[in-house]
Amino acid sequence: TEVAVIAMGGIVVSQSVRVAGDEFDRAILTHVRDAYNLAIGERTAEDIKIKVGSAVPLKDELDVEVNGRDVITGLPKTVRIESEEIRRALQKPLEDMTKAVKDALDATPPDLASDLMYYGILLTGGGALLRGLDILLREETGVSVNVSPTALDNVVNGCARVLEANAFDGGFVQGNA
Numbered sequence: 076t077e078v079a080v081i082a083m084g085g086i087v088v089s090q091s092v093r094v095a096g097d098e099f100d101r102a103i104l105t106h107v108r109d110a111y112n113l114a115i116g117e118r119t120a121e122d123i124k125i126k127v128g129s130a131v132p133l134k135d136e137l138d139v140e141v142n143g144r145d146v147i148t149g150l151p152k153t154v155r156i157e158s159e160e161i162r163r164a165l166q167k168p169l170e171d172m173t174k175a176v177k178d179a180l181d182a183t184p185p186d187l188a189s190d191l192m193y194y195g196i197l198l199t200g201g202g203a204l205l206r207g208l209d210i211l212l213r214e215e216t217g218v219s220v221n222v223s224p225t226a227l228d229n230v231v232n233g234c235a236r237v238l239e240a241n242a243f244d245g246g247f248v249q250g251n252a
Contacts, residue, residue, distance in 0.1 A: 076172050076202065078179040080187060088182045092175040096202045098168045099124050106164035108146065111154045115143040124205070127158040130169055131207035131214075169208075173215050180216060195219035199229040 078090040100120040107113050107120070115123075119141065127137040137158040145152040176196070183191065196218050198209060204227070209220040223229055 076175060078175045080179055080183045080191070082187055082190065087184065087187060088179050090175045090179040090182075092171055095200075096121070096124070098171075099128065099165055099202070099205070102164045102168055103128070103161060106160065107141065107143065107154075107156065110160070111141075111143075111152075111156075112146045113141065113143040113152055113154055114146050115141060119143065123156065123161060124165075127156065127161050128165060129158055129162050129206035130165065130211040132162070133158055133206065165205075169211065172202075173212060176212055176216060180218070191218055195221055197221055197223055199223040199226045201227055 076092050076095050078092075079086050080088040097117075100117050103120040103123050104115060104117065107115050107123075123139055123141060126139045138155050140153055141156050142151065142153050144150070180191065196212060196216070198212070198220060199222075202208070203222050209222050212218075213220045225232070
């Protein structure tokens with residue numbers, strides 16, 4: 076997860092933490108194995124995250140049927156898992172992510188505080204789509220939080236713009252000659 080405070084076209088503060096969608100998936104994988112003796116793959120863990128994962132309690136809690144291999148018998152097994160327990164499984168990575176955001180805000184120069192309060196935080200990337208992540212960060216920081224409507228496309232579009240700028244006018248990326 077990359078956290079950055081951007082002002083006047085440049086990065087003022089940046090914070091990086093090794094927590095993202097893959098870490099969420101690993102937390103779910105571990106929880107399912109420990110709680111149900113059920114081995115599942117990364118894709119199944121991601122499906123669980125998408126279907127029932129959340130950062131805050133949901134108005135109507137969800138559940139999902141999960142198929143995997145019983146680690147004791149080696150036989151196929153199906154269990155039903157609720158969103159509340161997946162939220163508990165995601166607690167540690169969510170805490171790490173929240174801490175990174177708070178640290179970046181703490182390191183932000185005071186002159187930019189009013190801009191932050193006015194513009195808020197923008198979440199982007201696949202992790203931004205976790206239900207309630209915006210609410211959790213708003214509650215933890217007191218700053219408004221929005222999810223980009225094009226969250227899944229933003230990273231690749233940004234990379235494309237950097238490459239185009241570099242190809243056409245020697246823009247952002249400079250290579251060693």
